[in-house]
Amino acid sequence: MQDVFHAKTKLLDYVDGEELVIIINEEQAWDHGISAMDKVVMKYKDTDYVLDVSLSNKLVKRNEVGLSEDVYKKYNLGADVIVSISFTQTNGKAIDALKKALGGKKLNYEETKTIMDDIGHNRFTDILTTYYGAIGFFKKASDKELFEMAKAMGETGEMLHFDGVVADKHCMGGVPGNETTMIMIPLLTSLGIKMPKTFSKAITTPAATGECVNVLMDISFSKKQIENLVKKNNCCLVWGGGLSLAPADEKLIKVAYPLSMQSYSRTVVSIMAKKYAMGINHSLIDIPMGPTAKVPDMKTAKWLKKRYEYVGKKLGMKVHVEITKADQPIGAGIGAVLQVREVLRVLQQHELRPMDLQNKAVYLASKIIELVGLAKGKKAYELAFNQLKSGAAWKKMQEIIKAQ
Amino acid sequence: MQDVFHAKTKLLDYVDGEELVIIINEEQAWDHGISAMDKVVMKYKDTDYVLDVSLSNKLVKRNEVGLSEDVYKKYNLGADVIVSISFTQTNGKAIDALKKALGGKKLNYEETKTIMDDIGHNRFTDILTTYYGAIGFFKKASDKELFEMAKAMGETGEMLHFDGVVADKHCMGGVPGNETTMIMIPLLTSLGIKMPKTFSKAITTPAATGECVNVLMDISFSKKQIENLVKKNNCCLVWGGGLSLAPADEKLIKVAYPLSMQSYSRTVVSIMAKKYAMGINHSLIDIPMGPTAKVPDMKTAKWLKKRYEYVGKKLGMKVHVEITKADQPIGAGIGAVLQVREVLRVLQQHELRPMDLQNKAVYLASKIIELVGLAKGKKAYELAFNQLKSGAAWKKMQEIIKAQ
Incomplete structure (x- = not known):
């Protein structure tokens, strides 16, 4: 150039x-x-x-x-x-690869990478990005293609690396009031599990994790600051948009937005690419299933579970997928401030705490305890429950708030 | 609103x-x-x-x-x-129809119309227009769908109407120096055939009809002016971009441009929609076939021929498709001024006129004479040839230049 x-x-x-x-x-x-x-x-x-x-x-x-x-x-x-x-101009190879894919042919990894690279670095116009987005609706990608898309998407932006076991909990969302993350992170990190948690801003719920966390602390940090937070506290609760993780994802979401429709397989790519770029190696995916959630039925949920497991494994992660029933809001409060009050009541073991929220958080936390190999079955559940009961999780939360 | x-x-x-x-x-x-x-x-x-x-x-x-x-x-x-x-905002129905089509389902006429209407009237963003464009690469449209697309595209902009037989000659292009239009129009209109000819600016050749005609006369006229020209001279030679014929076409070409690729079936839609809006009822389509032309082989040419004939017939036109060999430039001059000199030499029957250009023009003109029913076979050819030889075509050309 x-x-x-x-x-x-x-x-x-x-x-x-x-x-x-x-x-x-x-x-x-x-x-x-x-x-x-x-x-x-x-x-x-x-x-x-x-x-x-x-x-x-x-x-x-x-x-x-x-x-x-x-x-x-x-x-x-x-x-x-x-x-x-x-x-600047788009890489001629990316246009060739795009045409090949529009012609219905499979792309190899290099071809997928060159497209993700041009999208992620803003060398594709909206029109070209939309063509790539449109392919997701028409052509059922093979599992191998999904993995290659996630890897390419993850590798075209910033990548973080942490030593040892690095765990994450992700919820596909779509159910209001489902704020388990803010309970699980202090609970699990108080057990010594490393959890650099990033989140996006609300897309489908009135107040997602980002809005809730922001009630208590800052959420925008640089890569360097995040590394320091994790070194100090074993965790962070930060907004991913401040980093440039898997930057092609944001552009593909932009062109999906006017249709308010994203293909399920592209959702898997989007989520796993970000975990991969964040250096996660143990991942729990929560798929809330219910009539108003993103995933309406068991068939779709099971299809997604298989794709998450395959793509995650190929990216070097241990993945556990939980399909949870989501037929009503969880907790009594909807909206960031009310949801945070409920989270704090669970952490503080307040007598008015919402038991459904506590139960879901403890259950999911026990699954991560199993995933990283700390304990199994009933033991894992008890371990998680005790971190709440003993006040260890609440103590950890105070440390996190202080640090951020 | x-x-x-x-x-x-x-x-x-x-x-x-x-x-x-x-x-x-x-x-x-x-x-x-x-x-x-x-x-x-x-x-x-x-x-x-x-x-x-x-x-x-x-x-x-x-x-x-x-x-x-x-x-x-x-x-x-x-x-x-x-x-x-x-x-303004896009019609919710158009977005619903677009999603349906992206889901691989067939659209009915009303659904296609609502999309063409939003594209043609600039209510679709580039992103939405691109999704519709992308469908053309993935899903083979049925003949019925192609007809409905052409009809909807034609009906969403200005429409002209002329009484009686209204003929047109269209060349799919892609071969330099192939300037038969400027010979055929005066030749045929001197026989009393009505030919309101519109053209676009060069896309695939160094100088298309628009650039050539513009060497001799103005090409930008309003709908009213065009109607007057046709009333006076039985013809016009005008730039279609000055009218708003099938306005969705221009937008769909815009989103196809970054790929420099348009699906063959969408090309048929684009061309027939404009003929339909222009009030044409007898249409000769010339498909130059050759290694560097838009249509590289006989299989594609024959596939296109069938689609032109079907869509044309459903739009109420008599259509004749000629597949012509296009393995080298026609005439000796490339570039607007040189091509116009060759056209004038043919019209004036100058001794240095390019005989390949004359032969192709007379042959194609005889096909239109057959199409509108003036004469058949050898008689049609002789009739066309005589209009050149007698100077009638050249005389008509001078009238056209004077009027424009």
Whole structure:
């Protein structure tokens, strides 16, 4: 990639809705053969930002580039800094692979990787990303393809690594009030299990883990800060969007959003790619099954269970899938603050604690205890239960809140 | 659709690459619940323009909307005119139909129509349009579905109507120098056949009919002007992009462009929809077949021939498909000016005229003469040939040039 020109950034009072547009002086663009709707790479301090080009002679002078507020916010950039602007274009190999897949043919790992790489690094336009998204609806991917998609997706962004047993609990979601994570993490880490927990913001429930955790502590941390939190407390409760884990996932979700529909197999890819990038090697997946949950019936739940187990195993994880009944909200409170109050009541063993929430959390925690090999069956359940009863989980939670 | 607010247009010195963006004052947008990336309808003089929203407090004041140069050019709008801004959103039925099709199910006519309508009227985002485009690669449409797509696509834009026999000649293209249209139109209209000929700009050849005709005369006319030209001369040679014929086609081509790939069946839909909207009832389709043409082999050519014939018949046209050998350029000149010189030499029966071009034009013209029932076989060929030899075609061409 060759440098084209250097320019000073100018903050324009302009919101483009995360289209991430750069405005280049029209004459200067013309000199360099850049057109509106091209993509360029803006380089600043060894980081590349891929942006869509618009042109203007009045908004920006030569050797100035205009950036919208979205770009400033997203990348936390300063105004009046010197950046270099160079061409980008999608990898020809990625387009060839995409055409091959649209033609109904199977892709090998290298081909899947080159597509994920271009999507993850914003070199694919929305149109190209949508073609790749559309394939998920039409063509039933083989288990091997799902694994290769998850691996490629995980490897195109930031990757974390922790020594030893690293466990995670993931809930497919879709049921309000189902806030077991905030009970399970302190409970399990108080037993010495390492759990670097990331979560996304609410997609399908009124308040997901992110919103709930944020009631008590900060959730945005850098890779370095997360590594320090895990070193200190054996765990973290952080928002994954602050990291660049499996960045192609976010783009694929963006093009799935207008349909409010994602294929089940792509959901498996999305979740497992993020666990893999996070360095997880023991994973419990909770599939709530019920008429209003994401998974409406046992047939779908079992199909998903097999895919999670296969993909996880190939990615080097021990995976346990629990299919849980989800025919009504859990606990009595819906909404972040009320849900957090219920979580705290369980941790504090308050007499008004919701027993359904406690029971689900202890049960799922016992499954992770089994997964990492600390105890089995009734012993595992008792071990989990005692961490609540003894106050060890509540003590751990206070340490976590202090650290974050 | 309810009016939201009125505003004065402001021309911003800004090229957005035909994204067709409207910039709305951020506070005002907030008051009306409009966000960046929404689509709004801008109404001016009873015409609706659907535009993508960006927000700014500095570029535009309250009750001002900023428009890029692209919007001004495309819609030929004035600055400082009062427009009304209202919400738009895609028809929920179209999204439901799209999901159904992505699920592999067949759509009925109403469902196809609602999708074409939203695409054609810019209510579908690029992402949604791409999903519909992607289906063309995966799922082999039935002949009935192709017909319904062409009908729906044709009916969602402007439609022209002419009395009696209305003929057209269309070449699928892909071979340089293949400029028979400019010979055939004056030749055939000098026999009294009505031929309102539209063309697109070059996609696959160095200079297509549009570029060639434009060497001699104007090619951009309104619907009304075209009707007058046909009334006067029995024909026109005009750029179809100036009309809004089958407007969904242009959007579907836009999302096919980054792949430089369109499915054959969608090509049939695209071509027949435009003929249908143009009021054609006798159509000759020339499929050049050869290693570098769009159609590389006889199997594909024959498959296409059947689809053109079926869809045409269902749209009420008489269709004749000619598969022509296309293994080398035709004529000696490549490029608009040289090709036009060769066309004129054929019309003028100049001694240096390219005989391969003349032969192909006369042969194809004889097929249209057969199609509309003026003469058959050898008689048709002689009739066509005589219009060249007698100078009647050349005389007609001069009238056409004068009129345009």
